[in-house]
Amino acid sequence: xTSGQFDDVEGVxxxxxxxxxxxxxxxxxxxGSRRYCRRSGENRRCRSRGGGRRKGWVDQMSQExxxxxxxxxxxxxxxxxxxxxxxxxxxxxxxxxxxSRVDETVIMRRFVCSKQGRPTKKDPFDLTKKRRNRVSSRxxxxxMFQVNRRENGQWVVSRCVLxxxxxxxxxxxxxxxxxxKMTKKPWEILSGGGAGEAxxxxxxxxxxxxxxxxxxxxxxxxxxxxxFYAIQVDRNNCVANVFWADARARMAYSYFGDAVTxxxxxxxxxxxxPFASFTGVNHHRQLIVFGSAFMTDxxxxxxxxxxxxxxxxxxxxxxxxxxxxxxxxxESAAEKVFPNVQHRICRRDILSRCxxxxxxxxxxxxxxxxxxxxxxxxxxTDEEFRGLWAxxxxxxxxxxxxxxxxxxxxxxxxxPLYLKSSFFAEICPSxxxxxxxxxxxxxxxxxxxxxDIVMQFDRAMASQxxxxxxxxxxxxxxxxxxxxxxxxxxxxxxxxKGVLGFLMxxxxxxxxxxFQVADVDNAxxxxxxxTYNASENRFSCSCCKFEFTGILCRxxxxxxxxxxxxxxxxxxxxxxxxxxxKSNALLxxxxxxxxxxxxxxxxxxxxxxxxxxxxxxxxGVASAVVYKVAKTALRRAFSEVLAAKKAIYSMGPxxxxxxxxxxxxxxxxFKYLSK
Numbered sequence: 001x002t003s004g005q006f007d008d009v010e011g012v013x014x015x016x017x018x019x020x021x022x023x024x025x026x027x028x029x030x031x032g033s034r035r036y037c038r039r040s041g042e043n044r045r046c047r048s049r050g051g052g053r054r055k056g057w058v059d060q061m062s063q064e065x066x067x068x069x070x071x072x073x074x075x076x077x078x079x080x081x082x083x084x085x086x087x088x089x090x091x092x093x094x095x096x097x098x099x100s101r102v103d104e105t106v107i108m109r110r111f112v113c114s115k116q117g118r119p120t121k122k123d124p125f126d127l128t129k130k131r132r133n134r135v136s137s138r139x140x141x142x143x144m145f146q147v148n149r150r151e152n153g154q155w156v157v158s159r160c161v162l163x164x165x166x167x168x169x170x171x172x173x174x175x176x177x178x179x180x181k182m183t184k185k186p187w188e189i190l191s192g193g194g195a196g197e198a199x200x201x202x203x204x205x206x207x208x209x210x211x212x213x214x215x216x217x218x219x220x221x222x223x224x225x226x227x228f229y230a231i232q233v234d235r236n237n238c239v240a241n242v243f244w245a246d247a248r249a250r251m252a253y254s255y256f257g258d259a260v261t262x263x264x265x266x267x268x269x270x271x272x273x274p275f276a277s278f279t280g281v282n283h284h285r286q287l288i289v290f291g292s293a294f295m296t297d298x299x300x301x302x303x304x305x306x307x308x309x310x311x312x313x314x315x316x317x318x319x320x321x322x323x324x325x326x327x328x329x330x331e332s333a334a335e336k337v338f339p340n341v342q343h344r345i346c347r348r349d350i351l352s353r354c355x356x357x358x359x360x361x362x363x364x365x366x367x368x369x370x371x372x373x374x375x376x377x378x379x380x381t382d383e384e385f386r387g388l389w390a391x392x393x394x395x396x397x398x399x400x401x402x403x404x405x406x407x408x409x410x411x412x413x414x415x416p417l418y419l420k421s422s423f424f425a426e427i428c429p430s431x432x433x434x435x436x437x438x439x440x441x442x443x444x445x446x447x448x449x450x451x452d453i454v455m456q457f458d459r460a461m462a463s464q465x466x467x468x469x470x471x472x473x474x475x476x477x478x479x480x481x482x483x484x485x486x487x488x489x490x491x492x493x494x495x496x497k498g499v500l501g502f503l504m505x506x507x508x509x510x511x512x513x514x515f516q517v518a519d520v521d522n523a524x525x526x527x528x529x530x531t532y533n534a535s536e537n538r539f540s541c542s543c544c545k546f547e548f549t550g551i552l553c554r555x556x557x558x559x560x561x562x563x564x565x566x567x568x569x570x571x572x573x574x575x576x577x578x579x580x581x582k583s584n585a586l587l588x589x590x591x592x593x594x595x596x597x598x599x600x601x602x603x604x605x606x607x608x609x610x611x612x613x614x615x616x617x618x619x620g621v622a623s624a625v626v627y628k629v630a631k632t633a634l635r636r637a638f639s640e641v642l643a644a645k646k647a648i649y650s651m652g653p654x655x656x657x658x659x660x661x662x663x664x665x666x667x668x669x670f671k672y673l674s675k
Contacts, residue, residue: 065145069157074109074444077147077155081111089169090114095144097444104463106149106444108158113143115166141165210239213450217244226250230309232302241302243309244454245291247614248465253290253314255582256280259425260290261323261346262330265437273450274298277436278310281425283581284471287434289461290314294450303333311337320423325349326414342422345414347376348432350407357403365396379417380526380543420544425576427549439464469621475579502558511535515562517555528555537569550574 065084071077078092085092091114098108117138146159217229226247234240259280266275278290291310295302311318321342324330326349334343354362354372361368375392379385389408398404412418440446443460445453508514515530529542539546539560545553552572560568575581620630 065157065160065162067157067160071147071155073441074106074147074149074155075441075446077109077145077157078111078446081145085113090143090164092145094446105442108146108148109155109444110144110146110159112145113141113164115139115141115164116144139166209450213239213242213454216451216454220246228313232297232305234297240297241293241295241306242450243291243293243306245310245313246458248461249288249290250314251614252280252282252288253317256282256288256425256576257290257314257317258320258576259323259423260319260321262325262334263436264295264325265349265435266440273453275436275453276306279436281433282468283577283579284468284475285427285433286468286471287436287439287464288468289436289464292457298327298329300329300332303330304336307333307337323424326353342419343413344419344422344424345410347414347416348435350414351376354403354407358401361396361398368396371395376415379415382417385411385415385417416548420548422547423550424548425550427551472579472582502555504558504562506562513563515559517541517558528553530555530559532559532563534563539572546572550577 063080063084065081071080078094082092092111093114093116095110095112095116096108097106097110099105100107115137118140141164142161143164144159144161145157147155148158149155214231217227220227221229224247227244228246228250229242229244231239231243232241257280261279263277263279264275274295275292276295277292280288280290282288291313293306295306318338318341321344322334322338323344323346324334326345331343331345334341351373358368371392375385375388379388393399393401393404407414434442439460440457443456443463445456445460503518503520505516506513507516511534513532513534515532516527517530518527531540532538539552539556541553541555543553543555545551546556551574552568560566616630616634620627620634
């Protein structure tokens with residue numbers, strides 16, 4: 001597969017687009033400040049700062065922007081201003097935004113009238129720029145709406161200008177045409193609905209948003225030859241799905257590609273194009289991305305194309321486990337492409353859907369949410385889970401609830417009890433890790449243009465890579481310092497005390513010994529069975545923590561003290577959790593495979609060198625001294641590469657790499673023997 005691949009798939013259907021709801025929020029005020037709250041098109045009551053509940057409902061359309069208004073997020077602020085603009089008669093566009101110097105998160109956003117600013121002067125003799133014959137809509141309007149983020153996470157209106165220098169209203173468009181334009185979704189721009197729109201918005205004549213995205217990918221590939229993208233088009237030659245991945249994503253997969261999640265949590269934001277990412281966690285438990293895609297068509301054929309494209313880019317190496325959302329089409333596609341991969345449904349996604357499916361139950365019984373989580377996370381046997389589930393259903397009178405019956409029928413695909421024997425790199429199941437939706441919120445990625453989404457997402461991922469490098473530097477710098485010995489000794493003492501908190505009984509003795517370990521500190525006094533094979537020097541525990549997370553449990557440590565094992569076998573220290581997770585061994589092994597084969601394509605060698613170069617750059621920016629050393633070594637290596645290339649070409653077109661390698665070895669042997 002080559003970069004910039006296009007696939008024409010028969011029968012790629014248009015997707016029913018969800019409407020962007022801008023209205024219907026509630027509002028409340030207290031202490032002279034007003035606050036606007038939005039919950040997916042529904043009016044809701046809002047608490048005032050005094051803790052009281054305001055009575056009645058307030059329609060958001062009666063609100064006018066004013067300094068001091070507070071919002072839960074910048075998205076809510078923009079939605080409010082767009083709703084106000086639709087009512088008054090003008091259009092809104094994003095303007096400036098400032099980020100924090102501390103954590104690079106957005107702390108200020110400004111929204112302006114579409115007629116803000118003045119038209120730029122263009123050079124009529126510059127023939128390198130494509131231009132359209134149209135009149136500029138900029139008239140120098142000063143209307144704007146600016147929000148700043150406070151320390152408590154709320155967004156407050158700091159500046160607001162309501163006066164416009166132009167007539168308001170949409171007289172140029174009939175009401176029906178305006179409503180059609182306002183209800184058009186961002187992804188409808190990318191994927192046209194018919195043959196007529198295909199020529200205007202697809203990859204045909206006229207270009208459009210999809211064409212700008214394609215041109216951006218081409219520029220990315222020029223700057224980085226290891227950058228890969230693939231586009232799937234429908235029968236009308238309109239873009240249906242887009243996938244891309246850079247060299248960092250492919251290198252990260254070579255280190256941490258054992259447990260992969262297809263993250264589609266961005267579907268919660270209706271303003272953003274349907275976005276999907278292959279994600280995982282690194283050895284610092286930070287979010288990493290192995291590739292991303294725009295999925296305007298969410299059919300089984302489209303997901304099959306996505307999985308096949310992604311895994312072929314990763315040299316055909318499948319992950320150990322794959323986590324996806326609750327979707328039958330995704331599940332069917334995963335079973336076709338990854339038949340030998342352990343597949344599970346995201347528990348977090350299911351519990352999130354329970355809030356919508358069981359909204360009346362959550363409202364009537366506030367303690368139902370906690371009881372449901374206990375029923376899902378706590379059981380350690382099938383009998384215990386069945387008992388807790390039956391008790392939960394009976395206590396709240398949900399015996400005839402179809403949603404809960406469906407969840408029970410697929411319990412083997414999402415309940416941790418039935419998946420604990422497979423590896424998912426999940427150290428603490430109860431702790432929520434960051435997903436793509438939270439990443440978008442933290443970096444305020446809200447623009448609706450696909451190219452802008454890709455650019456902002458690349459900046460967000462650059463920030464993630466920088467955090468990973470900083471964490472690596474801290475780990476390396478503290479690992480060999482003598483001052484950290486006391487800290488490690490304290491950690492060992494805490495672990496030793498925790499291990500001694502278990503009661504242990506040997507129930508079988510021999511080459512294969514069995515121990516019964518009970519947790520005294522746990523109120524449930526759970527009992528676990530630990531098996532030790534002395535001939536193979538192997539352990540196994542009924543809790544299956546090592547199989548599920550890759551880290552040994554304390555029950556095995558307790559048995560290690562009894563059998564006198566002071567050093568753990570190397571098989572129980574997974575490299576992906578150590579400071580050497582990104583060592584050069586993998587790079588050298590992969591590079592050796594390419595060197596030994598003369599039938600590899602040029603793109604594979606280029607991708608391999610790009611991965612090594614990125615790893616080289618990460619190590620070379622540690623300090624100014626290291627940077628100088630890396631720069632000098634790189635120049636010397638570049639000179640050697642040019643010399644070798646010139647030597648091959650000087651020998652004529654008939655020379656082969658094998659002959660040149662043989663001649664080079666002879667030269668080195670002659671120099672060595674002549675000493």
